[in-house]
Amino acid sequence: MIQWQQEFKNSLRTPNDINAFFGTDLKDIEYNSFIPKSFAQKIKEAGPQSSLWKQFIPAQQENEQIDGMYDPIGDTTHAKAKQLIHRYKNRALFLPTTVCPIICRYCFRKNELTFKDDLFKADFQNTIQYLKDHPEIEEIIFSGGDPLILSDEKLREYLEAFANVGIKCIRFHSRVPIIIPSRLNENFIQLINEFSSKFQTITLVTHLNHSEEISTEVEAVITKLKKETNLLLLSQSVLLKDVNDNSDTLADLFWAIHKIGIRPYYLHHPDLVKGGMHFHLDLETGRKIFLQLRDKIPGWLIPHYILDIPGGHGKTPAFNPESLEFSGTLIDRYNKIHRYKNMQ
Ligand SMILES: *Cc1c(COP(=O)(O)O)cnc(C)c1O
Numbered sequence: 518m519i520q521w522q523q524e525f526k527n528s529l530r531t532p533n534d535i536n537a538f539f540g541t542d543l544k545d546i547e548y549n550s551f552i553p554k555s556f557a558q559k560i561k562e563a564g565p566q567s568s569l570w571k572q573f574i575p576a577q578q579e580n581e582q583i584d585g586m587y588d589p590i591g592d593t594t595h596a597k598a599k600q601l602i603h604r605y606k607n608r609a610l611f612l613p614t615t616v617c618p619i620i621c622r623y624c625f626r627k628n629e630l631t632f633k634d635d636l637f638k639a640d641f642q643n644t645i646q647y648l649k650d651h652p653e654i655e656e657i658i659f660s661g662g663d664p665l666i667l668s669d670e671k672l673r674e675y676l677e678a679f680a681n682v683g684i685k686c687i688r689f690h691s692r693v694p695i696i697i698p699s700r701l702n703e704n705f706i707q708l709i710n711e712f713s714s715k716f717q718t719i720t721l722v723t724h725l726n727h728s729e730e731i732s733t734e735v736e737a738v739i740t741k742l743k744k745e746t747n748l749l750l751l752s753q754s755v756l757l758k759d760v761n762d763n764s765d766t767l768a769d770l771f772w773a774i775h776k777i778g779i780r781p782y783y784l785h786h787p788d789l790v791k792g793g794m795h796f797h798l799d800l801e802t803g804r805k806i807f808l809q810l811r812d813k814i815p816g817w818l819i820p821h822y823i824l825d826i827p828g829g830h831g832k833t834p835a836f837n838p839e840s841l842e843f844s845g846t847l848i849d850r851y852n853k854i855h856r857y858k859n860m861q
């Protein structure tokens with residue numbers, strides 16, 4: 518077995534495993550647990566106050582939450598062919614797996630993934646037929662689950678098939694670069710390079726929420742990818758209560774992301790997900806934090822702060838607009854209000 522697959526297999530999978538490794542006292546947790554031991558070691562070293570611990574160690578508060586939704590971003594409203602969500606005209610999400618390299622306790626798909634909803638049932642012929650019938654789809658976004666948990670052989674099969682139906686761009690949304698960086702090995706680089714002439718761009722959007730997640734291995738692997746492939750390297754982060762909910766922590770994070778050669782793309786307002794509501798914060802708090810970023814980091818380092826409207830209505834800027842009508846005032850980065858007059 519390849520090294521990264523061994524790392525993946527050697528994991529803590531139950532509250533008991535976690536209690537034994539971390540000395541915690543977790544009882545039954547309604548949601549699945551999964552932490553590779555190699556990463557568990559990093560969590561342990563970082564300690565109970567760290568962003569790693571808070572994001573990945575289950576909490577008793579997950580159980581029996583009354584607030585929050587099963588499917589907060591409305592995946593099922595736009596589920597088309599099995600494993601495909603087509604919400605925006607020219608691009609679609611492809612969900613090839615329910616498996617992740619770790620289970621993030623705030624996960625927006627935690628219910629669907631735990632109960633392995635129909636959304637994830639494979640019917641690749643159906644997927645390909647849908648793409649043939651919808652030539653307006655130009656980009657396939659591998660999401661999940663985590664697509665980079667698939668073998669290179671499986672990824673190659675998918676990429677071949679998407680190239681054959683004329684897909685122009687490929688994107689992977691993944692937490693693997695942070696959790697199992699060894700997965701992005703020579704063979705993976707070869708695979709990407711093999712397909713780089715078949716697509717206009719191949720993008721890797723790495724999911725990370727705190728600068729503590731960037732280990733020296735992560736840095737080394739990303740640096741190598743940057744040097745040896747022409748992947749477009751972006752990041753996405755979720756604003757999380759008690760993890761990164763202040764502008765200094767976020768400024769730190771975005772600098773750290775830049776330092777390893779990635780460009781911050783999205784900052785997600787946390788979704789209203791059942792089982793993850795203890796990470797939630799209100800929009801006013803999020804906006805105040807985001808506002809302060811403009812004084813702390815340059816504009817080109819500020820990601821889009823977005824919110825997925827519950828019910829499948831898609832992404833919208835979390836700061837602002839609430840309507841196309843203009844109120845007549847603008848606020849500056851210190852929350853001071855200024856009049857502004859439209860000129861015809
Ligand atoms: C977020 C998302 C995308 C990607 O949107 P971009 O604005 O291109 O990043 C595509 N499809 C669905 C269903 C999504 O939720």
Ligand code: SF4
Nearest residue numbers: 617620621624662692
């Ligand atoms: S990697 Fe993504 S899909 Fe998987 S548990 Fe974390 S947030 Fe959820």
